Amino acid sequence: MKARVLVPTMMGMLMGLALTASPALAKKKAPPPTPEPTTVSTAVDSDISHDADNVLLLDLSDGGRVAIRLMPQWAPTHVERIKTLAREGFYNGVIFHRVIDGFMAQTGDPTGTGEGGSKLPDLKAEFNAVPHLRGTVSMARTNDPNSANSQFFIVFYPRFALDHKYTVFGRVISGMQYVDAIQRGEPPANPTRVLQASLASDKKGPPPAPISAAAPSLSADKPSLSQPN
Template identity: 70%
Template sequence: MRFRLALSLAFGAVLAASPAMAQHAAPKEEVKPFKIDRLVSSNTLQYAIDGNEDHDPENVLVLYLSNGGRVAIRLMPKWAPKHVERIKTLVRQGFYDGIIFHRVIDGFMAQTGDPTGTGEGGSKLPDLAAEFNDVPHGRGTVSMARTDAPDSANSQFFIVFYPRAALDRKYTNFGRVISGMAAADTITRGEPPKNPTRILQASIAADHKPAPVVGLPTQAPASITADMLNHSTAH
């Protein structure tokens, strides 16, 4: 199964499965989006774009990227409780550490969350039932990728660069970037990119995980000699 979002010149961004899957796809099951009350929707959307990471650290996802950037994402359990729970579970398992952004389309979105880097992989956890809602896919939206089956989201998600109304009520919107969107904008483009941007570390802000140390040796020398000690003390 391929978790793939494709561009359609006529209709904007829509889901496309691989040719093999398209031939054998089961009849589509309609999933009605969860309607958020207008007053609640307004409040939660304002809350989602609040840049204060200390406001609700248990629901702030922090991504350190190989491009040197840091992205903070407000997770919204009110919009999609099961999807937020899944993301937090995988983050705390270290699932996303080292995973690439395998499909990045300029003017559209950056997709990640596949340990195989092919767009066809996911976690060992079962797929999730859709939690479509009426929160729009604006710039900075974080939403789950899926196949053409509504209840097929697993671990892959994407960050939206520019508003995509064609995705609304068809993909589970579960959060929004609250800081570091400039770093997200510089994620390397490609399908897949030749030199893909990686998630060096994903964590939940409440866990206070230190930022990853980049550029240090991965292992120590086999032995320390007197010359090494003399050289280090000389400086």
């Protein structure tokens, strides 16, 4: 089973703490050392027509299309993972399972619990010096720096306490108003879904809106969402 993948709570943010592991994980072994961040240019091209193979499009169930500029200059293996999963249809139908007002919206877990991920191996951290500004897109992980897999989050407002601790791989360049409208909750009562994730170069039109966007049914043997201390 995949380890819990969550970003920090607001209390942890105020204390400037990194993500806390579950007690069971913490007892097994100490997390590996945090790698030094790589210094890169933070400039982002906001023109969707440029380098369309590095523009991720998220069509949301609440309406609207979000365009994210993927930045291989910042995190090449993370960008490649996102592109691979998007082209496989992995993110289609996945909910935003953890959305904290004034903080961030997290998605990328097909179980909708915050416990899952893809079948691909976890990624080695590619921490960089890109700040977590409004619209920044970054990978979620456990307290192990090398545990990012498929879950990612979009920042509502600047959260510099996350800098150098999570791999930033992109930034919203269009449709941030639709990100702002994502349903809040952990998980939300009526969560926003990614109806379709695609690359602009694939030239896919938005899918038809569903009649309803109910939360996925969780089986009794699935662990419930819990928060770090």
